Amino acid sequence: MTDETEELFQIEARQLAESLEAGLLDMKSRPDDKALIDSVFRDLHTLKGTGAMFGQTELAQFLHNFETAFEAVRDGQFPVTPVLINLGLRARDHAVSLLEGGPPDAGAPLLAELDALVTGAVPADTDAPADWRLTFRLAPDCLVLGTRPHTLLDELREMGASDIEPLLDRLPDLPDLRPDLLHIGWRMVLPGSRTEEEIREVFVFNETELVFDLSRATEDPTPHVKETAPSPQGGSAAPERAMMRVPAERLDEMMDRVGELVIAEARLSELVAQAGNPQLVAVAEEIQRLATGMRETTMSIRMTPIGSITGRFRRLIHDLNTTLGKQIEFETDGEDTKLDKTVIEMLADPLMHLIRNAADHGLEAAPDRRAMGKPDTGTIRLAARYSGAEVVITLSDDGRGLDPDRIRARAEARGLIAPDADMDVAKIQALILEPGFSTADTVTELSGRGVGMDVVKRTMEQLRASIDIESEPGHGTQIHMRLPLTLAIIDGLLVEIAGERYTIPLLAVEHIIELPEDHAAHDDGTRFLNIRDQLVPFLRMRDLLDSSGPPAPFQKVIVVTAGELRVGLTVDRIIGSSQTVIKQLSPLHSGLKIFSGATILGDGSVALILDVPQLVAFGQSRESMEAA
Amino acid sequence: MSGEILVIDDSDSVRRLVTSALRLAGYQTVEAPDGQIGLDKARSKMPSAVITDQNMPNLDGIGFIRAFRQLPGSAGVPVIFLSTENADTLKHKAREAGAIGWMTKPFDDRKLMSVVQKVLGR
Numbered sequence: 001m002t003d004e005t006e007e008l009f010q011i012e013a014r015q016l017a018e019s020l021e022a023g024l025l026d027m028k029s030r031p032d033d034k035a036l037i038d039s040v041f042r043d044l045h046t047l048k049g050t051g052a053m054f055g056q057t058e059l060a061q062f063l064h065n066f067e068t069a070f071e072a073v074r075d076g077q078f079p080v081t082p083v084l085i086n087l088g089l090r091a092r093d094h095a096v097s098l099l100e101g102g103p104p105d106a107g108a109p110l111l112a113e114l115d116a117l118v119t120g121a122v123p124a125d126t127d128a129p130a131d132w133r134l135t136f137r138l139a140p141d142c143l144v145l146g147t148r149p150h151t152l153l154d155e156l157r158e159m160g161a162s163d164i165e166p167l168l169d170r171l172p173d174l175p176d177l178r179p180d181l182l183h184i185g186w187r188m189v190l191p192g193s194r195t196e197e198e199i200r201e202v203f204v205f206n207e208t209e210l211v212f213d214l215s216r217a218t219e220d221p222t223p224h225v226k227e228t229a230p231s232p233q234g235g236s237a238a239p240e241r242a243m244m245r246v247p248a249e250r251l252d253e254m255m256d257r258v259g260e261l262v263i264a265e266a267r268l269s270e271l272v273a274q275a276g277n278p279q280l281v282a283v284a285e286e287i288q289r290l291a292t293g294m295r296e297t298t299m300s301i302r303m304t305p306i307g308s309i310t311g312r313f314r315r316l317i318h319d320l321n322t323t324l325g326k327q328i329e330f331e332t333d334g335e336d337t338k339l340d341k342t343v344i345e346m347l348a349d350p351l352m353h354l355i356r357n358a359a360d361h362g363l364e365a366a367p368d369r370r371a372m373g374k375p376d377t378g379t380i381r382l383a384a385r386y387s388g389a390e391v392v393i394t395l396s397d398d399g400r401g402l403d404p405d406r407i408r409a410r411a412e413a414r415g416l417i418a419p420d421a422d423m424d425v426a427k428i429q430a431l432i433l434e435p436g437f438s439t440a441d442t443v444t445e446l447s448g449r450g451v452g453m454d455v456v457k458r459t460m461e462q463l464r465a466s467i468d469i470e471s472e473p474g475h476g477t478q479i480h481m482r483l484p485l486t487l488a489i490i491d492g493l494l495v496e497i498a499g500e501r502y503t504i505p506l507l508a509v510e511h512i513i514e515l516p517e518d519h520a521a522h523d524d525g526t527r528f529l530n531i532r533d534q535l536v537p538f539l540r541m542r543d544l545l546d547s548s549g550p551p552a553p554f555q556k557v558i559v560v561t562a563g564e565l566r567v568g569l570t571v572d573r574i575i576g577s578s579q580t581v582i583k584q585l586s587p588l589h590s591g592l593k594i595f596s597g598a599t600i601l602g603d604g605s606v607a608l609i610l611d612v613p614q615l616v617a618f619g620q621s622r623e624s625m626e627a628a
Numbered sequence: 629m630s631g632e633i634l635v636i637d638d639s640d641s642v643r644r645l646v647t648s649a650l651r652l653a654g655y656q657t658v659e660a661p662d663g664q665i666g667l668d669k670a671r672s673k674m675p676s677a678v679i680t681d682q683n684m685p686n687l688d689g690i691g692f693i694r695a696f697r698q699l700p701g702s703a704g705v706p707v708i709f710l711s712t713e714n715a716d717t718l719k720h721k722a723r724e725a726g727a728i729g730w731m732t733k734p735f736d737d738r739k740l741m742s743v744v745q746k747v748l749g750r
Contacts (some may be wrong), residue, residue: 027750142727142728143703143704144703145706145707145726145727145728146677146704146705146706146728147706147728148747148748148749150717150750151745151746151748153745155746178702180703205729205730206744338668
């Protein structure tokens with residue numbers, strides 16, 4: 001077996017484990033949903049089968065026994081109860097641990113527990129195993145190579161196959177019919193006494209071209225749709241969509257290469273512009289178009305729905321229900337909102353932390369809630385939606401909210417703010433994100449170790465995301481996170497400040513105006529511009545970047561936004577927009593607060609990317625200092 | 629089944645072993661000591677199935693299968709591929725060239741017949 005297939009197996013197994021977990025959690029609210037139970041069963045079974053194929057005998061054996069015990073549930077002899085779901089989740093965790101090479105010891109007691117649970121209700125199922133349901137399709141070109149489907153069918157018949165049905169859904173229209181291609185598949189039932197190995201052996205020479213769906217038939221088989229021959233007009237069923245699983249690192253590699261391509265393309269364009277050869281220009285433009293298309297496709301491949309990580313939050317809430325003794329409902333909205341894979345991955349831990357916090361500190365215990373006139377069950381809600389080229393994720397709870405007085409007192413006690421600092425409620429509430437701040441009076445197992453919230457803040461900074469907290473005491477808390485769709489390549493606005501070039505993320509640019517004459521000369525103390533009847537603070541970037549020499553005669557002000565706030569940045573010249581491949585700054589340079597990264601320009605030189613949220617925060621803080 | 633099974637192997641003993649087992653089971657056989665001669669035989673009379681070794685002088689098994697698949701009338705004729713090593717890459721190459729089944733040496737009569745029957749039917 002190659003490393004690659006092993007890797008693929010691990011990915012697949014993890015997905016199955018995740019789907020198994022989600023299914024078990026769903027069973028809580030839909031204990032009578034037969035289809036759901038079947039899908040849980042299917043996941044168990046597939047995981048077992050794949051595990052066996054990849055030499056995970058401990059795993060396969062454990063899941064096999066688990067599956068056997070679970071059959072009573074599937075067959076409706078034992079009801080879905082919270083105890084059973086808990087046991088299922090623990091078994092799923094054990095399976096994951098086995099996958100990771102963990103010790104098998106924990107398996108036996110789990111199985112004993114499950115056995116005791118279900119056999120307490122019904123006698124153990126000692127009947128013969130259920131029949132197999134087999135669907136197979138051979139490679140279309142197999143006839144040319146001498147495969148004789150009827151010999152396979154003969155062999156299967158000898159094994160006791162019954163209810164053999166041809167699958168004709170892939171027969172092409174008659175004009176397209178080629179006598180040398182096989183378009184027919186078959187479906188049948190095989191006796192449960194046959195082993196999976198025996199059945200697979202029939203297809204030993206057809207393995208690579210087999211669509212093989214082998215699953216134990218249920219008591220209540222899915223409705224048996226009799227195949228009918230398609231009309232001469234043809235195609236009865238839409239072709240299945242082909243899907244492929246790819247290790248995530250491949251996508252990262254691909255993104256890196258596309259990044260290099262974009263940079264190379266920019267250099268090419270620059271050289272071509274100098275050469276002035278119209279034919280060359282045409283080719284360069286074509287390459288530019290292709291590179292842009294390539295970039296877009298790659299980015300779209302990397303887009304992952306938020307739903308891919310909400311499963312673990314649901315599990316967290318499930319576990320918290322028990323640990324905290326609170327009743328918590330977890331709601332999600334906009335789970336299909338997509339973000340770049342890297343963003344999603346980086347987001348998982350902070351969200352986990354915030355949800356824990358909300359459950360632990362935010363939601364009150366049931367008696368307190370009742371006293372407030374709230375329902376016993378507290379709600380934590382995770383919602384995601386698109387907003388321009390950003391995604392806004394809102395985590396809200398209907399708990400006690402943030403108490404500004406308490407936060408202020410604590411922040412003062414911790415020396416985070418001066419005792420007489422003049423701060424509005426929002427600023428005070430934002431203090432909970434500061435390192436070393438913790439509101440819990442007692443440190444619980446779950447949260448409140450004094451670390452965590454600052455990790456949330458740091459991650460958001462790395463993600464170039466903004467985070468706002470909105471809370472009304474007694475009525476819960478809402479945390480809004482605005483995230484860029486991607487971290488890899490952005491559209492940038494290239495500007496010149498004191499002879500150096502910088503890039504500003506185009507998404508953040510609201511508009512551009514000329515710096516009025518009267519402010520142009522040098523720092524005359526003016527810090528605000530009147531833009532469309534609004535006073536907007538502005539930063540003289542030349543001064544901020546410590547450059548000497550006279551400014552350009554016609555400076556521009558680029559108004560950028562972060563969240564709800566705006567700030568103007570003065571620059572000497574606007575060069576134009578360009579695709580910007582973001583390179584992270586080395587840890588050595590990460591202390592440079594006003595830059596979020598660097599990019600390589602067409603001529604091979606480096607331009608720093610201005611960190612807009614940081615600059616806006618800086619401009620605003622100066623404003624409030626002055627207002628004070 | 630009608631027609632002959634073409635057995636190609638440079639080892640006389642292996643070839644004899646295979647053909648005698650096939651004859652005992654009622655098949656007719658024709659032999660060739662390498663891929664090139666095998667190809668000539670197939671050209672003059674299309675066999676109903678082929679069993680070919682890999683390592684042979686003049687034209688090896690995979691080379692034979694590729695050339696054989698170009699012959700008119702070879703469509704639908706199954707080729708079983710013999711190899712000494714049980715290497716997946718080689719099997720894969722044989723499959724790509726147009727083989728349908730394989731057998732790893734050493735094998736006994738029973739194994740041979742089970743593979744032949746699997747491919748040709750009973």
